[in-house]
Amino acid sequence: MRIEIYARQGCHYALADFFCFHKINYLLGSSFRRVEVSASLREGSVLLVRGPSGSGKSTLLRVLSRLQELVDGQVFFRGVNMFSFTPQVWRSKVHYVPQKPAVFPGTVHDNLLRPYSLRINRSKEFNLETIQRALDKLMLDFNIMEQNAGTLSGGEAARIALLRSIILSPNILLLDEPTAALDEKAKQAVLGLLTDWLEQKPDRGIILVSHTDESTTFPSANVLEIGR
Template identity: 30%
Template sequence: MIKAVKLVKKYGAAAAVNQVSFEVATGKNMVLLGPSGCGKTTTLRLINRLVTPESGTITINGININDHPAEELRRGIGYVLQHHGLFPHYTVAENAAIVPKLLKWESHKIKSRIEELFSKLNLDQSLINKYPAALSGGQQQRVGLVRALMVNPPVLLMDEPFGALDNLTRLAIRKEFRELDELRNKTIVMVTHDIQEAFEMGDVICLMNKGEVMQLGEPASLLQHPANEFVAQFLKEQRLLLALKFFKLGEQSAWEAMNGMDEVDLKALLRSTIKP
């Protein structure tokens, strides 16, 4: 669905994105992961032409994104921001209706779609005519997703969508997102610096550093077969917790993922962590 080939984006002499290539299959979620300043948000913004690369190409469903007017391209891509991005002087309903109105949807169709998404995202219908300031952080983030999903776009871009939330709210909304049927057929590119979040949400992880791709692959492959020292060190502190989450206890692959750790200490830790 999405293919990027040798993307380069510079700011002055520095390359924020340098020779970045990846493919995202239809219906899959690729997570752009890495430390601050590694180029992941710039890469995301390249996909919907919020910034323009010096070189390289991006195609969506086989069509070069430059073959569309930018406004037309963005109407087919949902975009969820870290701080929800809602217009404070618009009601929830008015925020949600922005793109449908541009597409000349009938009022009753807009109303029906808002109510449908509110139900799916566990939002109370009484919030529809309120302003964003009257909503909690979790509610605002859900409304931001409602707006992104209103016209049922095939592609969804998410830039640190849970970053502004407290930990408990963050965990709850991540669980809702994973279970939401609206997202199951979407092709998603998501930015995060949270390793646990990346491994929980991503079908594929693109780990970046200094504008370059360090490793691209399924979560388990990054744990079992780190491509270089940066990948190994980046995941080192959370390696045990990630292995417990992604491998069944007793499988040889779990121990391979923990390569370099003392097996006696690891087994003792497993016994103290996992209840029978």
């Protein structure tokens, strides 16, 4: 799982034609300070994004998911510019899971099923056996499916939000501190599930913001430093 980072050279499509962002500029907070970053990602790889608090790591994920404006630069998936896709199609390929994910009214089952009401996802299968296996890996009992989602703990909500994205089988996961609310056992369970998810299909990748060192889990991952 090797990642090529081209902070100066930009995107080298012959080497990395999976996911790439080149000299993208975005505004950070009310200060309107510009941040410029470049990186390129191979299939089956993980990119760890690090930097001080307030450096723009979370904002980068929002820009890559088209939830925040890109001021300048280019983002490509398989050599196709991000803006050649509709936002809905782009977000079906590139899933963003924030540090504090949204929990919708209803049960956990309702929350997992909700994205399938969107036209872009209607052809996808909602497979309870797949969900049960993933819940087992995440150290969650299958009975949680009937629990009111509003009663979930922070750690449970984080794992359910991750599961909600994984079962839709995107190409890229943009994860903002996915293990921040977890104890060590639950953290290792999440990282194990992500490793399994990467290995199931070749056309997948992860961009992960974390304050902790995940390099032992993803030893071939490279690191993009922001704001240093």
